[in-house]
Amino acid sequence: RIDAARLWQSLMDLAQVGATPKGGVCRLALTDQDRQARDLVTRWFHEAGLSVRVDEVGNVFGRRAGTDPQAAAVATGSHIDTQPSGGKFDGNYGVMAGLEVVRTLNDRGIRTRAPIEVAFWMNEEGSRFTPVMMGSGAFTGVFTPDFVRAQRDIDGLSVGDELARIGYRGPVPAGEVPGGMFAAYFEAHIEQGPILEAVGRPIGVVAGALGQQWYDVVVTGQDAHAGPTPMALRHDALLATARMIDRVNRIALDEAPHGRGTVGFAQVIPNSRNVIPGEVRFSVDFRHLSQDGLDRMDAAMREGFAALARDCQCEVVLQQVCKFEPAQFDADCVASVRHAAEALGLPHMDVVSGAGHDAVYVSAIAPTGMIFVPCKDGISHNEIEDAQPEHLAGGADVLLLAMLERAGR
Amino acid sequence: RIDAARLWQSLMDLAQVGATPKGGVCRLALTDQDRQARDLVTRWFHEAGLSVRVDEVGNVFGRRAGTDPQAAAVATGSHIDTQPSGGKFDGNYGVMAGLEVVRTLNDRGIRTRAPIEVAFWMNEEGSRFTPVMMGSGAFTGVFTPDFVRAQRDIDGLSVGDELARIGYRGPVPAGEVPGGMFAAYFEAHIEQGPILEAVGRPIGVVAGALGQQWYDVVVTGQDAHAGPTPMALRHDALLATARMIDRVNRIALDEAPHGRGTVGFAQVIPNSRNVIPGEVRFSVDFRHLSQDGLDRMDAAMREGFAALARDCQCEVVLQQVCKFEPAQFDADCVASVRHAAEALGLPHMDVVSGAGHDAVYVSAIAPTGMIFVPCKDGISHNEIEDAQPEHLAGGADVLLLAMLERAGR
Ligand SMILES: NC(=O)NCCC(=O)O
Numbered sequence: 001r002i003d004a005a006r007l008w009q010s011l012m013d014l015a016q017v018g019a020t021p022k023g024g025v026c027r028l029a030l031t032d033q034d035r036q037a038r039d040l041v042t043r044w045f046h047e048a049g050l051s052v053r054v055d056e057v058g059n060v061f062g063r064r065a066g067t068d069p070q071a072a073a074v075a076t077g078s079h080i081d082t083q084p085s086g087g088k089f090d091g092n093y094g095v096m097a098g099l100e101v102v103r104t105l106n107d108r109g110i111r112t113r114a115p116i117e118v119a120f121w122m123n124e125e126g127s128r129f130t131p132v133m134m135g136s137g138a139f140t141g142v143f144t145p146d147f148v149r150a151q152r153d154i155d156g157l158s159v160g161d162e163l164a165r166i167g168y169r170g171p172v173p174a175g176e177v178p179g180g181m182f183a184a185y186f187e188a189h190i191e192q193g194p195i196l197e198a199v200g201r202p203i204g205v206v207a208g209a210l211g212q213q214w215y216d217v218v219v220t221g222q223d224a225h226a227g228p229t230p231m232a233l234r235h236d237a238l239l240a241t242a243r244m245i246d247r248v249n250r251i252a253l254d255e256a257p258h259g260r261g262t263v264g265f266a267q268v269i270p271n272s273r274n275v276i277p278g279e280v281r282f283s284v285d286f287r288h289l290s291q292d293g294l295d296r297m298d299a300a301m302r303e304g305f306a307a308l309a310r311d312c313q314c315e316v317v318l319q320q321v322c323k324f325e326p327a328q329f330d331a332d333c334v335a336s337v338r339h340a341a342e343a344l345g346l347p348h349m350d351v352v353s354g355a356g357h358d359a360v361y362v363s364a365i366a367p368t369g370m371i372f373v374p375c376k377d378g379i380s381h382n383e384i385e386d387a388q389p390e391h392l393a394g395g396a397d398v399l400l401l402a403m404l405e406r407a408g409r
Numbered sequence: 410r411i412d413a414a415r416l417w418q419s420l421m422d423l424a425q426v427g428a429t430p431k432g433g434v435c436r437l438a439l440t441d442q443d444r445q446a447r448d449l450v451t452r453w454f455h456e457a458g459l460s461v462r463v464d465e466v467g468n469v470f471g472r473r474a475g476t477d478p479q480a481a482a483v484a485t486g487s488h489i490d491t492q493p494s495g496g497k498f499d500g501n502y503g504v505m506a507g508l509e510v511v512r513t514l515n516d517r518g519i520r521t522r523a524p525i526e527v528a529f530w531m532n533e534e535g536s537r538f539t540p541v542m543m544g545s546g547a548f549t550g551v552f553t554p555d556f557v558r559a560q561r562d563i564d565g566l567s568v569g570d571e572l573a574r575i576g577y578r579g580p581v582p583a584g585e586v587p588g589g590m591f592a593a594y595f596e597a598h599i600e601q602g603p604i605l606e607a608v609g610r611p612i613g614v615v616a617g618a619l620g621q622q623w624y625d626v627v628v629t630g631q632d633a634h635a636g637p638t639p640m641a642l643r644h645d646a647l648l649a650t651a652r653m654i655d656r657v658n659r660i661a662l663d664e665a666p667h668g669r670g671t672v673g674f675a676q677v678i679p680n681s682r683n684v685i686p687g688e689v690r691f692s693v694d695f696r697h698l699s700q701d702g703l704d705r706m707d708a709a710m711r712e713g714f715a716a717l718a719r720d721c722q723c724e725v726v727l728q729q730v731c732k733f734e735p736a737q738f739d740a741d742c743v744a745s746v747r748h749a750a751e752a753l754g755l756p757h758m759d760v761v762s763g764a765g766h767d768a769v770y771v772s773a774i775a776p777t778g779m780i781f782v783p784c785k786d787g788i789s790h791n792e793i794e795d796a797q798p799e800h801l802a803g804g805a806d807v808l809l810l811a812m813l814e815r816a817g818r
């Protein structure tokens with residue numbers, strides 16, 4: 001068993017870096033706050049006896065040698081960057097749980113056959129620099145290192161320059177691991193959803209992750225005065241958009257329980273109370289367990305939006321801007337997580353991750369599993385994000401046993 | 410008949426003040442541009458032999474004496490402030506048409522029994538300082554002069570200070586007219602809607618104006634992550650809002666052709682593509698020919714919004730922020746407009762103003778009528794606002810004859 005109090009204390013210490021008045025954390029990727037947190041965690045890695053390597057896109061790995069010089073590492077990790085009004089646990093928990101696994105092995109003098117690695121991935125949140133999960137994406141070959149380093153924030157600063165500025169543009173090529181690619185990768189994470197809490201199970205055995213397709217939509221009508229323009233002669237882009245938002249919801253409900261559909265962003269132009277809006281820009285986020293499901297949602301949306309635009313005498317243009325394939329995690333890794341929970345007597349259930357995680361990218365190149373623990377009211381990406389110390393400890397215990405099962409004694 | 414070329418030239422000369430690159434006008438109330446336009450029009454008033462008075466809230470009146478010293482004035486007017494990306498005709502046309510009436514009477518040496526007045530009202534647009542139609546509202550007692558002068562723009566500058574700065578805080582008490590309140594008031598205006606153009610009639614005989622009720626609405630749900638949050642557990646404030654926008658449209662269609670319903674403004678919080686929105690703020694603009702109709706729309710909205718919010722597990726709070734009673738113009742003034750169009754052989758039709766105008770306030774304290782002329786594609790509050798010289802001339806001819814009928818020779 002890990003040391004629950006030490007894990008909690010590390011989380012609280014790390015949360016001091018970029019702490020916000022409301023109890024959250026603001027630690028955007030590659031800012032001074034991120035540098036400070038990276039320096040702190042790297043120091044803890046060294047203090048735990050890990051050898052540290054930094055790759056060319058700023059992913060950091062702490063390695064504990066195994067007894068078998070030929071064995072590929074069993075790895076864990078997550079991220080320590082946060083949303084602008086983020087919480088203490090998203091990402092940070094997975095990294096601190098990994099460190100706690102190493103500290104526990106050290107305390108007990110346990111040697112593993114395979115090396116153990118703990119990683120923190122660069123810019124998971126995608127808040128300062130898009131796209132999201134940038135570091136793990138580069139590690140797994142989804143993005144080239146050049147592409148990643150060329151991305152800029154709204155002030156025009158690039159990932160490459162900011163990596164160099166904070167001292168985390170490392171020498172190791174992205175994707176290179178001593179002894180070859182991970183034999184297994186596990187990521188512990190808060191659920192960021194309400195199910196574990198609602199069902200009352202402290203451990204989620206994550207079988208995979210929903211596929212995602214994101215779109216930008218522009219609806220064009222004609223600005224006109226709200227008073228003198230008869231209802232029948234309007235080209236009301238907001239009315240058309242309203243019906244499209246309702247349609248996105250219906251399309252997702254038609255795919256229940258495996259489909260999700262969200263409009264999170266909408267911008268109305270000119271946005272004046274007595275002007276019929278001539279243009280609306282909005283986003284669509286579709287998620288589904290299967291690519292077939294995503295394809296059905298895509299088709300239903302295209303057909304539905306075209307008809308709704310026509311009804312409102314508007315035009316609609318749709319562009320897919322992001323895509324994650326549905327991920328099925330490795331059966332053996334998932335089984336290791338389940339075994340660990342059972343061995344510990346922790347109530348658990350199989351779940352699917354609705355959110356993207358670094359583990360989803362890693363799962364394309366290494367056997368991968370994830371462990372979810374409940375978070376309060378399912379709330380994340382929010383300063384009030386919260387989790388119970390005993391749930392966090394339970395998840396780290398599961399991580400310890402699952403990694404031990406894969407790494408061998 | 411008025412001099413069509415001179416009217417057009419005056420409009421074009423006035424449009425130079427605050428001219429925008431795209432052919433529009435930016436002349437916000439009480440700015441340096443407004444001062445320049447006020448100075449120019451005041452000079453033209455003097456050149457036309459009018460005696461000028463400025464009231465305490467910056468309304469300006471040019472007066473041509475009548476032959477009967479006891480007679481109350483027959484007045485006309487509109488406004489010369491514009492929207493930030495306004496056109497050359499909205500408001501300006503009514504003032505230049507009034508000036509053209511005076512110039513024509515001068516040219517022909519026509520004396521009227523009643524005095525003739527031409528007014529330009531302070532801050533009709535309500536763009537820099539709210540509320541709209543501020544000057545005519547103060548003139549007719551809807552607002553006190555102190556209330557009006559205390560209003561501030563987003564830089565904190567007050568109407569009172571800006572009036573003093575540009576030299577238009579006059580000595581005359583608001584609402585005071587030599588010889589007593591207007592015997593009649595006429596306002597010529599572009600239609601700002603598509604009907605006259607569509608039907609092909611160059612003169613709209615305005616029978617009255619739609620009543621207006623404006624609302625601010627706040628829908629509150631709960632921010633949550635678009636991925637892990639199941640559809641059934643969401644409190645999606647934007648989904649609820651989308652259905653409310655559709656409902657506003659249906660409520661207006663149920664009152665066709667006399668009802669109008671518009672959502673022109675909406676703000677989504679936090680407005681991030683993978684966050685279910687926890688809050689949306691939006692506006693509702695209802696208009697109707699009758700107060701009964703407005704009451705029905707109000708009731709249908711309150712009942713509908715409450716149910717739609719409930720369905721989406723959200724809360725809704727509604728606040729009425731603005732109210733104009735439906736206005737019925739004076740039967741005799743309306744008849745004078747119709748007679749004038751008939752005498753001139755101009756095709757005309759009875760219409761109702763969907764927009765608010767200074768004339769709507771004036772109609773509460775003096776017999777009032779309005780004359781509409783077509784504008785291109787019904788577009789207004791836009792730099793591309795356009796109108797045909799012959800339509801503008803026709804409207805001014807109607808104004809001349811209607812005023813002569815009321816003022817007497
Ligand atoms: N875990 C997480 O918040 N990922 C961001 C991408 C997503 O919306 O799933």
Ligand SMILES: NC(=O)NCCC(=O)O
Pocket residue numbers: 227274534541601763764765766
């Ligand atoms: N004429 C005009 O644009 N008035 C503004 C108030 C309204 O929306 O009717």
